[in-house]
Amino acid sequence: MSTVNYELIGDIGVIRLNNPPVNALSHGLREGIWGAIKSAQEDASQALVLICEGRTFIAGADITEFSKPPQAPALSEVITEIENSLKPVIAAIHGTALGGGFEVALACHYRCALASAKVGLPEVKLGLLPGAGGTQRTPRLAGVAAALEMITKGAPIPAAKAKSMKLIDHVVDDDLFEGALAFARELIDQKAPPRRVRDITIDPASIPEGLFDDFRQRLEKRAPGQLAPQNIVSCVEAAVKLPFDKGLAKELDLFIECLLSSQSAALRHMFFAERRATKVQGLSKDTPIREINSIGIIGGGTMGGGIAMNFANAGIPVKLLDIDQAAVERGRAVIDKNYNISMKKGKITEPQKAHCLSLIQGTTDYSDLVEVDLVIEAVFENVTLKKEIFSKLDQYCKPGTILATNTSYQDIDQIAAATNRPEDVIGLHFFSPANVMKLLEVVRGSKSADDVIATAMRLAKTIKKVPVLAGNCYGFIGNRMLRPYAREAQLCLIEGATAEQIDTVMQSWGMAMGPIAVGDLAGLDIGHKAREGLSEAEKGDPKTYCIADALVEMGRLGQKSGAGYYRYDPETRARTSDPEVQAIIEAQAKAYGIERRDISDKEILNRLTFSLINEGARILEDGIAQRPSDIDVVYVYGYGFPPHRGGPMFYADSIGLKKIYDTICTFRDLYGEANWTPAPLLVQLVKEGKTFTDWADDQR
Incomplete structure (x- = not known):
C-alpha cells in the first residue's frame, strides 16, 4: 500500500x-x-x-x-x-x-x-x-x-x-x-x-x-x-x-x-536507550501479563505516599497500610499536601485531586489486602522488618499476588525467602519523590517468575515511569554506582577541595545537584544510622564518612535541621557556605594525617565521573545491567546525570575509553589500587579498541 x-x-x-x-x-x-x-x-x-x-x-x-x-x-x-x-x-x-x-x-x-x-x-x-x-x-x-x-x-x-x-x-x-x-x-x-x-x-x-x-x-x-x-x-x-x-x-x-554536536548525539542516544530499556533479554514477547487492578502499599511515609499517588493518578485503587491510624492519617495528609502543590502548578484540577484521593484508602489491617493484585512494601531499610512483613503478606495475600519491595539496596532473595512463593517476589525501587521521579528500577530475584518481571515492566508504563531491569546485588545499578561517586566526593573534600568547589564543578558540568548538596538534601543522619549497624570493615575507609559523622554529631543533619555542609535559610532553603564546616573538614584531615592541597576542577570531575564509569563496567561484567544504555537511563532519570551527556557509559564512549583507562591508572598510582583498579571489562575493551556500545552490539 x-x-x-x-x-x-x-x-x-x-x-x-x-x-x-x-x-x-x-x-x-x-x-x-x-x-x-x-x-x-x-x-x-x-x-x-x-x-x-x-x-x-x-x-x-x-x-x-x-x-x-x-x-x-x-x-x-x-x-x-x-x-x-x-x-x-x-x-x-x-x-x-x-x-x-x-x-x-x-x-x-x-x-x-x-x-x-x-x-x-x-x-x-x-x-x-x-x-x-x-x-x-x-x-x-x-x-x-x-x-x-x-x-x-x-x-x-x-x-x-x-x-x-x-x-x-x-x-x-x-x-x-x-x-x-x-x-x-x-x-x-x-x-x-x-x-x-x-x-x-x-x-x-x-x-x-x-x-x-x-x-x-x-x-x-x-x-x-x-x-x-x-x-x-x-x-x-x-x-x-x-x-x-x-x-x-x-x-x-x-x-x-x-x-553535529555531541549534545544532540547524547540526547538521541537517550531517546533510543529509554525505549530499549523496556525490552527484557531472553523474555518472550508472548509472556503473559498478570492483571493489576488494585494495589496494597505497606508504609504511609513519604515514599509510600508518593508511590500511592502514582497508582491513583493512573486510576488504580490503593490500600495504604501503616502501623496505626495516626500513621495512616499522617500519610494521607502528606498525599493531600502533594496534590495541593500539583493543583497550584496547574497540573491537576480540584475534581481530579478529589478523585485520586478517593482511590487511596487507609488501613491498619493486613486482612484488607486479601484481594489486591500487587503489594509494595515501602518501610525503612531494615531487612528484618521487611522479612517480617513479607511473611505476613504470604499468609494474607491471595495466590498470584505480586509481592514487591521498594528497597534501595537490600537482598531481594533474602526477602523472598521469608515467603513460600519467591517466584512472586520482585524489587520495585522507586526514587524520591516517588510521585515525581520517572525512574523505576525493576529488580529481578533469582526466582522471580517471567510473568512477574513482564508485568512489572508493563506496569511501569501504566504509571508513567521509565523502567530498567536490574539484577540482585547490593545497591542494584544506581546505588551501587553511587557509592564510588560519593566516596570520591568525600575524599576530594578531606584532601583539599571545598564543598562549594565540588558542587560547583559538578553542577557547571551539568549535574542537577552537586554531591555535597545532595547529602544535605537527603539528610546526613540517614547514612549515619545505616553505618551504625555495620562493622568497621563494612563501613569502609573512615576518611569517606568522618566529616559527615562529625556534622551529624553536632546536630547538623542537612536541610531539615537548617545546617549540614551548608547553612540554609529557614524560609527559602537557600544555602550559604559556613566557615564552621571548613574548620571541621580541616580538623578531620589533620586527625587522619592528610596534608590538604589544591585540587583542580578537572581532577574533581574526573575522579567523580570516572569512578561511576569504572563501577558501571563492573556492573555489566556481573550481569546486573542488561546493557550499557540501561545504566545511562538509570543515571539520567534517577540521579540527575546531564541528559545532554548521554549517561555515564555513553559519556565514556564519547571521550574515549583509552583516556579513561589511562586516567584511572594514574589515579591508581597516586591513590592506591583499592579504589582505582580498572574494571576487567574496561581493560578488555581498551585492548580490543572497542566501546561500550560495541560490547553491547556483540552481546545481541
Missing part, C-alpha cells in the same frame, strides 16, 4: 498519509506529499486537505534517517511546495503533530484539529531545533514570547490552547474528516486565498527591549551549558530581525550545528 494516496471528492483534493505507526516523515512520505501537491495544481480541485490515517497526524521526523545520506525531496522542499500551492491547503490534525509534522502543518495555509489533538516542536529534547521553518513561522503566528517558551520547552500543547495562540484556525469536536471537508468548503465559498505564514512580518519595535538577552539568561539557569535552547533563541530573534528566507538560512545553519 502506498504511503500517500490522493483522491478528488467533489472539488476538494484529499491527500491521505499512511506510514504506520506514527506517520513519520520518511523519504517515501515526503516524496508522496511533494508529488500529490504538485499534481493537484493541474486538476479540478479548489482546495486541498492533508489528513493522516492511523492514530496520529505526522508525529515527527524519521530519526533513523538522521545518520543516513539525505534523500530528495528534503522536508524543506516539501514545505516549500505546500506553501507555494496556488490552492489553499488545509492540515487536518488528530493525535499529535510534532516536530517536522507540525512544521508541515505550519506550511499549510489553514489548520484544523480534533479537540483531543496536540501540537508541538519537541526537537530541543533531542538537542536539536526545528529545522524546517518552525522557529520562523511559530513566532509569526503565536508571537515571539509564546514561541520562545513553546520551542525551548518542547512540550506539546492541546488544540484549544494552540487555537488561542493562533497556531490552529478551527477545532473539530467529532469526525475530523467530515469536519475538515466542511472547513475546506467554507474556505472555498468565501473564496479564501492561500494564506502564507511566511508573508507575516514582525515589527521589531513591538519586541520589549532586552527580551532575547533576558530569555537567554533564564535558559542558562534552566538548561546550563546546553546548545540547542540558546540556538533556538537566536533563530526566533532572526525571525524578528531578518527577512524570512534569511531567517530560514540562519535556522538551517544552527540546526546543522546542533545536529
